[in-house]
Amino acid sequence: MAACSVEELLAKAEQDEAEKLKSISVNKELDLDFDVGNLLAFDKNRIESRDFREQKKEDFLRSLARDNTQLLINEIWKQPTERVEEAVVAKLPDPTTPLPREKPPPKPRPPTKWEQFAKLKGIQKKKKTNLAWDESAKEWRRRWGYKRANDETKQWLIEVPETADPNEDQFGKRVKAKKERVAKNEFNRLKNIARAQKVKLPGAGLTPKAQQSKDELGKAATVAKTSTASLGRFQDRLPKEKPAKNSGKKRKFEPLIGDFSNERQKQLELLKMLGSKKPKLDITKAVNKQMREEDREEAAARYKKGAGKKGRKGNMSGKGGKGGKGKGSKGGKAGGGKKRGKPGKH
Template identity: 75%
Template sequence: MAACSIEDVLAKAEKDEAERLKSITVQKELDLEFDTGNLLAFDKNRVDVRDFKSTSKEEFLRSLARDNTQLFINEVWKRPTERIEDVIVVKLPEATTPLPREKPPPKPKAPTKWEEFAKLKGIQKKKKTNLVWDEVHKEWKRRWGYQRAKDDTKEWLIEVPVNADPNEDQFAKRNNAKKERVAKNEFNRLKNIARAQKLPTPGGGLVPTAQQSKAELTQAINVAKASTASAGKFQESLPKEKAPRNTGKKRKFQPLIGDFTDERQKQLDILKVLGSKKPRIDMTKAVNKQMREDDRESASNARKGPGKKGRKGNMPGKGRGGFKGKGGFSGKEGFSGKGGFSGKGGFSGKGKGRGRGKPPKGQQQNPRSKPGKR
């Protein structure tokens, strides 16, 4: 191993120190373009192909990024600075490079009901002035807000109208009217939002009337009675007052303390039923189910019954309608008898129908021959 001289060691140390502490001055053929508002720097210098191929790509890109970053930092510190809580900060200018949005632009708001009406009628919105003339104070005042003109909240006296009740509080009436206007505006705003999102909006609801109906008064009385601490148990009733209907069934709970014999017996009965292998059948329920199935089957057969063809229908014979009348499946031979579905009502019918029936013994009928009329 060759011995290293002191000069070589010192030269290497100086080189490493110079590499670690590079100069803040960087020379470029073309100056970089900066947009300090967006913290951007654009390098338009061409890449030296020889340096790129002679060194590794990582080293070349790291050196290029270091030089450009140094130039950008130098440009940033040319801006005015200020101290905020022992920290020096730079005031950045307005951005000059338009950048795309991170999210899509917001959709335009859906027009309200009044805006649609105004557009349909061609009503133009007129801008009002902020100042109006106040006749009381003889000066110009704001139209809205603090110290506005015609501020009714500052009045200490209100004239009672001619047709109004003299004992009515006009201040309370004015406050109630304002509350109603505010509530109406809020309701209309929510309706516009629901219309924009295509949600079902409720109707106008019940309009308050001056006089309540009998049903409303009865409901109010029942609610007032049940609103006491005893749930209306000790409330007296009028002489001819009817008991309220559809009040619901009151639940009865078992006592938490005391004798538990009934509770024990109920639990034993449940365990006995669960442990029994014999199926438990509710005869009343089973009979009702069977009757419903029979009725359903009878109705289905009635709907699928033979219809009418021409004047006489599928089943020759006379009748007044439905399955009632003469005819049916009866015949002189074979299906002999007075009507197939005989009986009183329902599918009953009298009379003999026309048909070939079954030939007597000893006579063979040609299956291809067409039957003639008798």
């Protein structure tokens, strides 16, 4: 009895083990469609309603999921494999099925001002090595961070420039300059974020200070007044209030970042003018200059002609007079007049 019981137990254990370890080969009437890149398997086989009714719902769905998963795993191991840290890894191909997303894909980060300028000018970023040579330590050290190479903050002696105040603390000045650089970089970073989010930034110079000058107060008052929906058009003025100085038209300059077609055209015209052997001739200016020279020559000729006639009249009056008096003298005086001196009126 004991032997029979042991045999029955062993047979039952083998049966249970066989049920647990099912075969990796699964037979389907229609082959499944696989998208190994997304780990997807599409089963197009018909579900028999009789099997679904005879078995439990959970058992039927569990068995169907097991078979399809086994087929998907078999398809995965058909892909090329490699060993990574004592583990065999299969290389999945690119996915082919577009899957819906719960949320829209994130938009790419807009470029900063420097990135736009570098792209227009063709400036490429060069990657630096993480190590730099330290002259004082005579060894290679990190370029940034703790125990970096050529660390200025570790210097115990600083040379005072000739133009600087000898009583000025150079160490404190260096620390202050570094804090200002850090604050400037942080401010530029926040400006780039605000520009990407399309947030309007306040004007420069409006931050509160301990003591503000007259110009700063006036600028702050002007900005506050023009912050209404009508840009301060219907804002009441104070008695004896003068209009803002910066309310006129602003000068327009060429943008630093944008379309450089106008600048390119100007530079090409300048190079064309400099590269040409013959100077550029302005026809209108040349014609006007020639006309002025002709008018000047004609006026000089008329003046000489009038002076010659005046001299001949003076000689004739001198012969007929006595002692320079009489009609001849009057004629001489009259001959020197403005009306008598004009040609064509004698």
